[in-house]
Amino acid sequence: MQTPVWMGELGWWHYLNGNYQKSVDLLSAAAQQRPGDPILRLRLSRAQIEIRRYGDALQTLDSAAYEQRIQPGMAMVRPVAKWQAQEKDEALRDFDIALGGQPEWENSSWVKALYSPLVAQSIQEMQAERERRRMKAKVAASR
Numbered sequence: 363m364q365t366p367v368w369m370g371e372l373g374w375w376h377y378l379n380g381n382y383q384k385s386v387d388l389l390s391a392a393a394q395q396r397p398g399d400p401i402l403r404l405r406l407s408r409a410q411i412e413i414r415r416y417g418d419a420l421q422t423l424d425s426a427a428y429e430q431r432i433q434p435g436m437a438m439v440r441p442v443a444k445w446q447a448q449e450k451d452e453a454l455r456d457f458d459i460a461l462g463g464q465p466e467w468e469n470s471s472w473v474k475a476l477y478s479p480l481v482a483q484s485i486q487e488m489q490a491e492r493e494r495r496r497m498k499a500k501v502a503a504s505r
Contacts, residue, residue, distance in 0.1 A: 366395035370402045377405065380478075382412035393422075407439050412480055416447035437463055442484045450491065457488045 373388030389406040396402055403422050410419035420443050437460040444453035466472050467485060474482045 366392040374405050377409050382409050385409040386413055404439055411443050411446060412478060416443050419443040438467055441488060442481055445484045445488055454488060454492055
């Protein structure tokens with residue numbers, strides 16, 4: 363009964379240790395045994411992003427019935443996956459939603475301390491693109 367839980371925890375520890383493929387393997391197996399567990403699916407999607415399986419990560423997120431009651435730290439998974447999958451407009455829309463619920467995502471030191479380099483880089487790029495678009499809109503509005 364507890365096997366998927368422990369497998370999921372072990373998979374998450376592999377993620378935190380930077381062993382993303384092993385993390386995907388363990389989290390996938392755990393999520394198959396507990397398909398209704400949104401935390402397992404969200405953790406799996408984060409690991410899938412790290413091994414560049416963006417489509418799988420987005421599909422995993424969709425199957426996780428992405429809800430607000432899920433851990434706040436997971437809110438940025440969808441925008442990062444979309445950003446890495448080159449779905450820039452959708453990523454920025456989801457990024458703004460995530461920031462609305464957790465403004466600390468704008469603190470690069472906080473992000474770098476708690477998340478992988480890929481996540482930190484993606485967030486930095488989304489912030490820069492959002493600012494670039496704001497400036498472009500501001501210039502267009504002043505004409």
